[in-house]
Amino acid sequence: MSRDTPAAGPADHLAHIVRSLSSVLIERQQVLHRFPELAFEERRTSTYLVEVLRSLGLEPRTGLGGTGVAVELPGAGSGPTVMLRADMDGLPVTEDPAHEPRSEIEGRMHACGHDGHMAIALGAAEAVARSAEAGVRLPGRIVVLFQPAEETGAGAARLIESGLLDELGVDCVLGLHLWSYLPRGEAIVPDGTVMASADEFRVTFRGRGGHGALPHEADDVVLALSHLVVALQALVAREVDPVRPAVLSVGRIEAGSAPNVLPPAGTIEGTFRAPDTGIRGKLLHRVGELARSIAASHAVEAEVTFGSGIPPTVNHPGPARILRREAAEVLGAAGVHDGPPTMAAEDFRLFLRERPGAFMLLGMRDELSGAVHPHHHPGFLIPSGVLAEGCEILVRAAVALMEEQPPAR
Numbered sequence: 001m002s003r004d005t006p007a008a009g010p011a012d013h014l015a016h017i018v019r020s021l022s023s024v025l026i027e028r029q030q031v032l033h034r035f036p037e038l039a040f041e042e043r044r045t046s047t048y049l050v051e052v053l054r055s056l057g058l059e060p061r062t063g064l065g066g067t068g069v070a071v072e073l074p075g076a077g078s079g080p081t082v083m084l085r086a087d088m089d090g091l092p093v094t095e096d097p098a099h100e101p102r103s104e105i106e107g108r109m110h111a112c113g114h115d116g117h118m119a120i121a122l123g124a125a126e127a128v129a130r131s132a133e134a135g136v137r138l139p140g141r142i143v144v145l146f147q148p149a150e151e152t153g154a155g156a157a158r159l160i161e162s163g164l165l166d167e168l169g170v171d172c173v174l175g176l177h178l179w180s181y182l183p184r185g186e187a188i189v190p191d192g193t194v195m196a197s198a199d200e201f202r203v204t205f206r207g208r209g210g211h212g213a214l215p216h217e218a219d220d221v222v223l224a225l226s227h228l229v230v231a232l233q234a235l236v237a238r239e240v241d242p243v244r245p246a247v248l249s250v251g252r253i254e255a256g257s258a259p260n261v262l263p264p265a266g267t268i269e270g271t272f273r274a275p276d277t278g279i280r281g282k283l284l285h286r287v288g289e290l291a292r293s294i295a296a297s298h299a300v301e302a303e304v305t306f307g308s309g310i311p312p313t314v315n316h317p318g319p320a321r322i323l324r325r326e327a328a329e330v331l332g333a334a335g336v337h338d339g340p341p342t343m344a345a346e347d348f349r350l351f352l353r354e355r356p357g358a359f360m361l362l363g364m365r366d367e368l369s370g371a372v373h374p375h376h377h378p379g380f381l382i383p384s385g386v387l388a389e390g391c392e393i394l395v396r397a398a399v400a401l402m403e404e405q406p407p408a409r
Contacts, residue, residue, distance in 0.1 A: 009399075010131065010136050010137070010138050010139065010399050011326075011395070011396045011399040011400065013131055013134070013136050014127045014128065014131055014136075014392075014395040014396070014399065015330075015392045015395065015396055017126075017127040017130050017131060018123055018124070018127045018388055018391045018392045018395060019388055019392065021123050021126060021127065021388070021391075022384075022385070022387070022388040024123065024126070025119045025120065025122070025123045025387040025388055025391060026119070026384045026387060028052065028118075028119040028122055028123075029115050029116050029118075029119035029382065029387060030101045031048065032045065032048065032110065032115040032118050032119060033101055033102075033103065033110050033115045034101055034102070034103060034104045035048075035103070035104055035105060036089075036090025036091065036103055036105060036108045036109050036110040036115070037088075037089065037090055037105070037108065038089055038090060038091075038092065038108065038151075039089045039148060039149035039150075039151055039152040039154065039155065040065075040066045040067060040089075040148050040149050040154075040155075041067070041089075042067040042088045042089055042148050043067055045067070045088050045118070046062065046067045046068070046069055046088070046146070049069045049088075049118065049122070049146050050062055050069060052122055053069070053071050053122070053125060056125060056126050056129045057129060058071050058072075058073070058074075058125065058129060059071070059072075064145075064159060064162070064164060065147070065148055065149070065155060065158040065159045065162065065164075066148060066158075067088065067148045068088070068145065068146055068147055068148050068155070068159060069145075069146040070143060070144065070145045070146070070164070070168060071125060071143065071144050072141070072142075072143050072168070073124075073125055073128040073129065073132070073141070073142045073143065073144065074128065074129060074132035075128060075131055075132030075136060075137050075138050076137075076138055076140065076141035076142070077137050077138050077139045077140050077141070077402070078140070079138075079139040079140025079141070079402040079403065080140045080141070080171035080172055080401065080402050081140060081141040081142070081143060081168070081169045081170050081171045081172070082140065082141070082142050082143075082170075082171065082172045082173070082174060082398040082401050082402060083142075083143050083144070083145055083165075083168065083170045083172070083173045083174070083351075083355075083357075084121055084124055084142065084143070084144045084145070084174050084175070084394055084398060085121075085144075085145045085146075085147055085173060085174070085175045085348065085351065086114070086117040086118045086120065086121035086144070086145070086146050086147065086175075087114045087117055087118075087146075087147050087148075087150035087151075087155070088114060088118060088146050088147060088148050088149075088150075088155075089114060089148055089149055089150055089151050089152075089155070090103075090108050090109055090110045090111070090112075090114065090115075090151075091108070091109055091110070091111045091112060091151060091376060092107060092108060093107075093108070093109040093111045093376060093377075093378055094106070094107050094109065094378060095109040095111070095378055096378045096379045099379075099381070109378065109380075111375065111376050111377060111378070111380040112151070112375045112376060112380070113177065113178035113180075113364070113375065113380075113382060114150065115382070116178050116364075116382045116386070116387055116390075117176070117177070117178065118146060119387050120176070120387055120390045120391045120394065121144050121146060121394075123387065123388070123391040124142070124144060124391050124394055124395050124398075125144050127391070127395055128142055128395070138399065138402060139399060139402035139403045140171075140401075140402030140403075141169070141402075142398050143168050143169075143170065145159070145164075145168075147159060150346070150347055150348075153198070153307070153308065153309070153310045153345070153347045154308070154347075155347060156347040156348065156349075156350040156351055157308070157347065157350055160350055160351070160354060165351070165354055165355060170355055171355065171356075172319060172355055172356050172357050172401050173348075173351045173352065173355050173356075173357030174319070174323065174357055174358060174359075174394055174397055174398060174401070175346075175348045175351075175357075175359045175360070176359065176360040176361070176362050176390055176393070176394065177346065177359070177360070177361055177362065178362055178364045178382060178386060178390065179342075179361040179362055179363055179364060179365075180364055180365050180371065180372075180373065180374050180375055180380065181342070181365065181374065182361060182362075182363030182364070182365060183363045183365050183366070184363050184364050184365060184366045184371075184383055184385070184386055184389075185331055185332075185335050185363060185389075186331065186335040186336070186337065186363035187324075187327045187331055187335060187336050187337070187360055187361065187362050187363060187393070188336075188337050188338070188339060188340070188341075188342075188360065188361040188363075189315070189320055189323050189324040189327060189336065189337075189338065189358060189359075189360045189361075190315055190320065190338050190339050190341060191315060191317040191320045191321065191338060192314055192315060192317070192320075193275040193312050193313070193314050193315075193341045194313050194314070194315055194341050194342070194359050194360075194361065195275075195312065195313035195341060195342055195343075195344055195345050195346045195349070195359070196245075196247075196273040196274055196275045196312055196313075196341065196342065196343045196344065196345055197273055197274055197275070197277070197280045197309065197310055197311050197312045197345060198271055198273050198309065198310045198344075198345030199271060199272055199273075199280065199283070199284060199306060199307060199309035199310075200269065200270070200271050200306065200307035200309070201269070201270055201271070201272070201287050201288075201304065201305070201306050201307075202267060202268070202269045202304070202305045202306075203225075203228065203267065203268050203269075203287075203291045203302065203303070203304050204265060204266070204267045204302070204303040205221040205224050205225055205228075205265065205266055205267075205295055205298075205300045205301065205302055206221065206264060206265045206300060206301045206303070207219025207220070207221050207224075207264060207265075207298075207299065207300035207301065208264065209261065209262055209263055209264035210261075210262045211260065211261065211262070212259070212260040212261060212262055213260070215262065218262045219262075219264075219298065219299055219300045220262055220298065221255060221262075221263060221264070221265060221266040221298075221300050222255050222256065222262070222263065222266055223298065224266075224294060224295060224297075224298035224300050225253065225255065225266045225267075225268055227294050227297075227298070228268065228290070228291055228294045229250050229253070229268060231290055231294060232248055232250065232270070232287065232290065233248065235248060235272075235283060235286050235287070235290065236248050236272075236283075239282070239286065240274075240279055240282070240283075241279075244274075244276055244279060245274065245275060245276075245341075245343065246272065246273065246274040246276075246279050246283065247272065247273050247274075247343050248270065248271070248272040248273075248283065248287075249270050249271055249272075250268050250269070250270035251269060251270055251271065252267075252268065252269040252270070253266070253267070253268050254266065254267050254268075255267065272287065273343045273344075273345060274312070274343075275312045275341050275343075276312070277311065277312065280309075280311070280312070284306065284309075287304070287306075288304040288306075291304050292304065310345045310346070310347050310349060310350075311349050311350075311353070312345075312349060313345070313346045313348055313349040313352065313359055314349065314352060315352065315357070315358040315359060316352065316356040316357060316358060318356065318404075319356050319357050319358040319397075319401060320358040322358070322397055322400045322401055322404060323358040323360055323393070323397045324336055324338065325400070326393055326396040326397040326400055327360060327362075327393045327397075329393075329396060330389055330392050330393050330396070331389065331393075335363075342361065344375075346359065358397075360393070362386065362389065362390050362393070363386075364382060364383055364386045366383040366386075369381065369383040369384070371383040
């Protein structure tokens with residue numbers, strides 16, 4: 001049977017509808033691309049999502065975690081409830097002026113693919129709604145969650161703490177991330193770790209400021225911070241097993257306001273990432289310990305703070321196997337891989353800590369369409385056809401999970 005011919009099974013029926021909606025998914029992604037909003041500010045985004053869902057005859061729940069939206073889809077059977085999650089927030093990035101469509105909000109951009117994730121989730125909602133109108137009944141139940149504030153790592157935590165998963169009756173969770181580092185037509189779905197942890201740190205050194213010509217009368221916090229930046233790299237190079245990945249990066253240094261003045265304070269900020277929780281814990285301890293010891297050796301005071309952090313995103317083997325199989329159904333077996341994991345991070349991990357499920361990296365790099373720039377880059381683009389591919393994989397996997405995964409609760 002041709003992949004473009006509807007079949008009796010609900011998964012094939014949904015897949016046929018998704019393919020017919022390919023241009024609609026593109027249009028919605030382009031609309032969402034025009035008004036990127038930062039974490040917990042996604043009000044216009046939320047309004048648009050609600051308008052689309054209501055136009056499909058659905059009744060979304062709004063205001064979740066502030067700006068989040070959830071909707072239960074029709075045609076539910078008695079099996080498990082699968083949640084499909086899409087993130088909503090944009091980034092403080094100024095978009096390439098050559099793009100069309102382009103962000104209408106100065107200094108803001110959907111430069112990570114979240115507009116595409118939302119379009120994919122809307123497509124899944126419409127496919128299920130149309131399928132239900134045609135009298136097709138699912139083996140279980142699907143809910144779609146549009147989550148705020150993924151970029152800050154705070155959105156999933158807020159929703160989980162509110163008891164939302166229990167309120168929605170969620171048994172399993174599925175998600176994906178469009179991935180610019182992987183060619184279109186390929187996907188990564190490991191049985192275990194798919195994305196690393198991410199922790200931010202901030203170190204401030206304070207001492208006596210002074211004149212650059214009289215360094216012996218002052219404390220040189222810039223010199224101390226410089227030693228710290230170099231020493232931090234040795235944590236990964238010399239204290240982490242070389243066959244177990246980890247990365248530490250300093251992204252910001254701030255100190256002083258004049259070339260001939262030794263400032264009284266200076267700050268560095270950075271991140272460290274590791275797929276292994278043991279290595280993550282070691283780095284958490286050693287960053288602070290190293291900062292304080294270097295401060296003491298330079299006779300300055302140290303203040304060390306850490307963000308709340310995101311643990312590694314670790315798939316559950318059963319759901320991962322199902323998601324990988326359905327991805328192969330859409331992309332072909334040769335395009336679907338079980339690794340390698342990435343050192344980027346995702347707060348989807350927090351859902352996976354509460355419920356069984358899986359997360360996929362869906363390749364979107366496409367030379368012909370110009371989709372060659374990395375995430376968080378002003379030139380970031382999404383190739384149009386990848387949206388329908390992602391949507392079809394998710395709806396197929398959701399149906400398969402209902403049929404094969406026992407309820408978690």
